[in-house]
Amino acid sequence: MQNYLKKHYPLLLSFCTPVIILLGYFIYRGFYPFGSSSVLTVDLGQQYIDFFAYFRQTLLQQPSAFFYSFSKALGGQMLGEYAYYLLSPFNLIFLLFPGKYLTAGCLVVLLLKYGLAGYTFGRLLQHKLKLRGLFIPTLATSYALMGWMIANQLNMLWLDAPIFLPLIVCGLYDLLQKKQSLGYVLTLSLMMIINYYMAYMICLFLGLFFIWYETNYRDLKQLRRDIWLFLSRSLLAVGCASLILLPTLYSLSTSKGQYTENSIHFKFEYAPLEMIAKFMIGAFNFEQMPKGLPNLFLGSLALFGFCLYFLSKKIAGKAKIAAFLVSAAFVLSLCFEPLDLLWHGMQFPVWYPYRFSFVISFWMIFLAAIALKKNHFALKNWQTLCCLGLVGLGLGYIYFDIKKFDFASTLLLLITALFNVLILLLLTLPKSKVHKRLNPLAIYLVVCAELLANTAYSLNNISYLTQKEFEVPTKALANDAQILNDLDSSFYRTAQLYARTKNDGIAHDLNAGSYFSSALEKSIPDFYGQLGQPDGDNYVGYYNGTLISDALLGMKYLLYAKDEAELKTPTDEKLNVTSYRPDLIEYNKQVVGKTTSIYRDPYALSLGYAANKQLKKLPVLYDRPLTYQTNWLNAATGSSSKTKYFYAANFNEVVFQNTKKQTSLTGSFFKKTDLKDPAQIIFKFTPDTDDPYYLTLGPSLDQDNVTWYLGTQEYPAYKTFRHTVVLNPTTGNKGEEIILTAKFKKANLWLQNFVLYRLDKELALQKIEQLKQNELKILDHSANRIYGTIELTSKDQFMATTIPYDKGWHAKVDGQTVKIFKIQDTFLGLDLTPGTHTIELTYVPPYFYLGCLISLGSFLVLGLLYYKKR
Known part of the structure; x- marks a missing residue:
């Protein structure tokens, strides 16, 4: 030694x-x-x-x-x-x-x-x-x-x-x-x-x-x-x-x-x-x-x-x-x-x-x-x-x-x-x-x-997460993921209303709809930007769902963090709430845990469904997310383009503090009257029905420019976004006054795309139920294979999916290979004839086999060079 x-x-x-x-x-x-x-x-x-x-x-x-x-x-x-x-x-x-x-x-x-x-x-x-x-x-x-x-x-x-x-x-x-x-x-x-x-x-x-x-x-x-x-x-x-x-x-x-x-x-x-x-x-x-x-x-x-x-x-x-x-x-x-x-x-x-x-x-x-x-x-x-x-x-x-x-x-x-x-x-x-x-x-x-x-x-100039800040949400997410795994063996997606990071899904085997990576395909944030979700060049977050988007994307379960009023005993194990979704009352409360609850969406579609061929022509539409969701549902069901699900709602009263009053809100610019004093605008409305109400916010209304309050509490929502997003301030509160407050962070504020809507819940769910009648019944699935059956009832239909299009996907219909194509500039679609069909989708990375052959040949050449040198 x-x-x-x-x-x-x-x-x-x-x-x-x-x-x-x-x-x-x-x-x-x-x-x-x-x-x-x-x-x-x-x-x-x-x-x-x-x-x-x-x-x-x-x-x-x-x-x-x-x-x-x-x-x-x-x-x-x-x-x-x-x-x-x-x-x-x-x-x-x-x-x-x-x-x-x-x-x-x-x-x-x-x-x-x-x-x-x-x-x-x-x-x-x-x-x-x-x-x-x-x-x-x-x-x-x-x-x-x-x-x-x-x-x-x-x-x-x-x-x-x-x-x-x-x-x-x-x-x-x-x-x-x-x-x-x-x-x-x-x-x-x-x-x-x-x-x-x-x-x-x-x-x-x-x-x-x-x-x-x-x-x-x-x-x-x-x-x-x-x-x-x-x-x-x-x-x-x-x-x-x-x-x-x-x-x-x-x-x-x-x-x-x-x-x-x-x-x-x-x-x-x-x-x-x-x-x-x-x-x-x-x-x-x-x-x-x-x-x-x-x-x-x-x-x-x-x-x-x-x-x-x-x-x-x-x-x-x-x-x-x-x-x-x-x-x-x-x-x-x-x-x-x-x-x-x-x-x-x-x-x-x-x-x-x-x-x-x-x-x-x-x-x-x-x-x-x-x-x-x-x-x-x-x-x-x-x-x-x-x-x-x-x-x-x-x-x-x-x-x-x-x-x-x-x-x-x-x-x-x-x-x-x-x-x-x-x-x-x-x-x-x-x-x-x-x-x-x-x-x-x-x-x-x-x-x-x-x-x-x-x-x-x-x-010493850098701050670090404490072990508790990592451990508490990790434990909650792991527990919810295990409950869902024991509860449901089918394929489903899960929306998060609390999160540690945007990559909780891959960390805990949850199809959560959110992601953060330098290698994120560009088509995904582009789609999220149309849907009303936060997006960037390298991240997306599915935090601002509606009854329609949850259903169409197959968000079967939603993970919810209890607020202080719901906790039986006070705890310092706080979870980061990403979204406020009172429309959860339309879903079924499936599991109640110590700090979280799991809701089941009975309207959620499968990965694939029979859609009208109008969906192939659905145009790209940014900064009008509720119009995009309307167009998607109408095109998929073959409904008239004039069919509406979201109706603009008015505020009963608007209070302007330290800024000049304006009769028009959407698209208006507001400036502080006195630059030294704080300024805010208070919006009040009383719902006429128990339907969900949704509020759209343009990118100028992010955390850099304004702080939002619902009542006296800061509005729990994802703070940064580059396209118009959708919030859900109330559901089931007919006759109760709802107060929203926008507190200025700068000298001026632009109410970009600021519109309040009411959803016609009954009509929307009726159309979604129409799609559920002919959805893909998944019989077997893994990470890179989907196998199931689907029935088409009309020659005007094709099989639409919410699987992102990728050349690596290969499709077999009734045992025969068929071509796939892109729909909505995002997803994978298949042309099928009327009737019941067996569908098998498998994924192999493009050029993987070619790469393996080149690598094998290169290693053989390297071996020959080594043998020659010896």
Whole structure:
């Protein structure tokens, strides 16, 4: 054991040092299981943690959901989601952490990823750059705890890239020096499979790295050989990963690919000198997440080593020139819009800008390692003065313009300067026997202290969910999901009136109609925008249903959180209410729990139904959701286009406070009379019937502009939306006065699409019952297969579904393959003849089999190359 430790301690320390530093910080912050907090924040708490729960569920209970899931909004392919979120081998660790313990699993995975990033970089330093001793874990820890890693701790799915990048570069060295293809092809293809997005950035970096590397070529013959090896083996890696890449490419064409920037502005996004501030300690906070500067912190040793690369006389001039040109390209990429777009796949990132900066940090630390090794980790006096001058200029620039940087402070500047001076002193001290023995240890300890300081000052600026905030709604949702699973084995959708996140559905195997993902198909938010539900480029929420939309989309069950008046005993286990739906009284209360109730919608349709062919011609209609729902129901039933279900209702009284009175409400602009005082408009109405009443709100009436109150309580509704949404202020309150209040948040308010409607419940339910007479009777179902029977009574009918259209769906009618087509610009439809038919729908990801064949062929070629080399 002693011999083993003596030989391998640099790599063991490269792994353990980042783990110990981060573990110490996690314990200090009280992250679960060391306290009441958790590692969940921003997207890790609102998105990724639910994908990890879905991953567990798929592997342990429902393998068919690997390809397709109806928990993804109304349904959607999942292979693209796996390719972006879930193919990291580290995710297997989550199998050991069920339910509320998933947060502890996140902490374990984070520690492992930090440790392995240090370990793989340490291997690169040891095996390719031939570093020895404590200098390996010192630089490896600088890499593992660089600013990008700390800032993107919450983006766990990206942290595999810094682990694999050193391995890929090791493989590239073996490829170009020893003609060994296996390591390079396997590590690069694995990175493409694990996360194609970060792999794309690594591929761009490899092209620049290869240009620098080839400054050492001996002759043109070797250069041509190296170019051939690099290009051919890189393409072979793409081939090996094709089983994932090809289906993912199709997925991107229906989701993120439709948001690609068409116009490019040749401009600098900010003054390039500003990025200097990101080399100081603690240069990260919440404001840096949506629109900040690139995360470039490396620590003093790596920064001075990078400068030394260009100051050292022991490094060839042509290598310096190539390194300078590559570095200049990186600097431009960090501030020049066209290059920034290129690194992000021609799409501006939504939050977390300059996501590729980890490759730049790798580049700088890599060059620093080369320079420090060649100079024996020592600076000459003139080199020290140069570094000191650069530091002084940089810190001086930040100090005199400190108000520009929301993360900077005089204290942080002093701490940064202190570590800079300490490292410069240790690199410049006279060499003696004692110095040679103690200096590596001193540098190691100072670097660790500096990295710990940056970690603490950066992450202290971020707030995290408590363990209770995660555990309470997770427990309630898991309990309701289990009740429904025991109660009903048929296919159904479930609407949520309380939620933890928009991804509760995939986390708990509920077809909940809501979803949040970067790979959400564009047609789904487009449809939600017409229906009157909150939507965005990467999310939808089914929170504002009506009796008609619930029925047509098959929302058979609704999950409701009890209010304080309904709770038998007071509790502090509050659930986040997403919607107020008094029209629940029209449904059957199925189950009553401790804090929640489950309602059953007796009018909910199946996934498919016999619809009139008028539905094929239903036009797209934004910002008139109740008109769209009317048109849908009329077209499906073959009713006259003049048939109405929603009737405009008037307010009995409107009170204007600190704003001028206007006779017309809808579409009117209101301004505060006195800008210093609060303003509000009070709307009063008394329902004439017990029918449900619905209120439409245009996007100008979101949380940024107004706060809504129902009576004296703030209206419980989803706060953000970009198209007109529908609220349900009252049902069954005939003769009772209802009071709505709009409190201004700004100096003016636009009542965009502000209309109150009454639903003719009897007529609407009559039409819905007509559709239920000929709905698809599902006999068997799984995540990627629907089997059942349906009867059509007229040649003017076809089979409509609420399954989102996707080329991966294949249909058989009475055993014969038939074509599918798109209806409503969203869903899947089938042409059928009158009579009773057996329907089988199966889903296979487009290009999956082709991708498998290409991958198989590529692995065979790789095997032949390996056999030939042996």
